[in-house]
Amino acid sequence: MKAPPLKTYLPRSLLPRTILIVMVPLIALQLVVAFVFVQRHFEGVTRQMTRSIAREIAVAQQVIDTSPTAAIAQLRLQNLSEPLAITLDLEPLETVSGDNLRLWYDLSGRALIQEMTALLGPDLRVDLRSNDRMVDARLQTDRGVLHAIIPRVRVTASNPHQLLVLMIVVSLVLAAIAILFLRNQMRPILDLADAADAFGKGRSVPFRPAGAEEVRRAGNAFLSMRARIERAIEQRTLMLSGVSHDLRTPLTRMKLTLALADDMPEAAEMNRDLNEMERMLDAFLAFAKGDQMEEMQEVDLPGLIAELAEQAARSGILLETSVQVETPGAATMPLREAAIRRALTNLVNNAARHASRVRLTLRLTQRAANFIVEDDGPGVPEDKREEVMRPFTRLDTARNQDKGAGVGLGLAIAQDVARSHGGALDLSDSPDLGGLRCVFRIPR
């Protein structure tokens, strides 16, 4: 089994990542510095202090050696104990044995034992384990064992706790300040992401570039891009509706002329063509107007489905509807209602033109509203699905002439509407009806 890559353990968002990138080397550096410093400082001080104590013990040893009897030696040691502030004692019948004892983590103890042995010779046993506040040293002399008990504070540098605590506290305070500043740096990036996200869904929210220069540049680039796209949409709308509108006037005039010249044999045919042209112009206008002008508003989705079914019934289409709610919650969404209606009506009309059964399903999930239009008609072959969504594309216009040929804009308009809401239109096969299945998906 392969271990998952390191990436899976790393935080996903920018703030924790930045903190990690800044903090890990800092903490590592601090640990190394603290360890090296504490270790060296400690050992140095301990060795110095140990040496002076060892000399005092050496003095005591000499006192014993120069005393005529053990009893006198003992008396002299007692006199010495007080000014030296070391408990000194002579145990005449003993001899030193055993090993030097220390706790495994007592690093300064190792230096202490080394230093004492170096000065007082090998006949020395130090016990640091029985009582970690005292140094219990036994030294072999000619008259027995010299037993010295020295407070540990006199041989070892005092604990480095203050330094460590200070380092940790200062680090924490600095880290908190850094996090505060980082958060402020993060906010403009989040704002930019929100504005871009909203624009993708067809909303133009107010946005002002802020923050560091790089972020500001990205923000300005986004603003000019948004302005350019908005201008392009506006121009397209203006141009198409202008063309359609201007063409309508001569068209009306021609129809009028034709009505007056009704004795012409081709009049009926020309009239049919003119009507066709008019219908196309209407479709262009609808496509051009698009949905850009409409404001977003909260729409009750199940209500919308019911209204669409009623509307379909009026034009003689029996629309089977159903609503599936995967995650209970709000059944309303901000939408451009007229545009959505137009898109869904297009899909339903297509289905009604090609099939006898039409079903409209609303499936609400946590992330999206899916409007699914299915039918039992011939469907669209897989390699044509991209194509039919392009404007002015029709398949096999002969096959449904009786129900009126379209302009080829229905699916293009529906896709446009889906995209302007940040969604998509997908065509596939209907698994249970057998015809075409259009999934019109709008993310929340």
Ligand SMILES: Nc1ncnc2c1ncn2[C@@H]1O[C@H](COP(=O)(O)OP(=O)(O)OP(=O)(O)O)[C@@H](O)[C@H]1O
């Ligand atoms: N439900 C469907 N079943 C089978 N073919 C379909 C279906 N919907 C669309 N098509 C095919 O896709 C083509 C494009 O559809 P689209 O709605 O864009 O244009 P149209 O219906 O021909 O014209 P318009 O909708 O502008 O009046 C149609 O001509 C048709 O061949």
Ligand SMILES: [Mg+2]
């Ligand atoms: Mg159509």
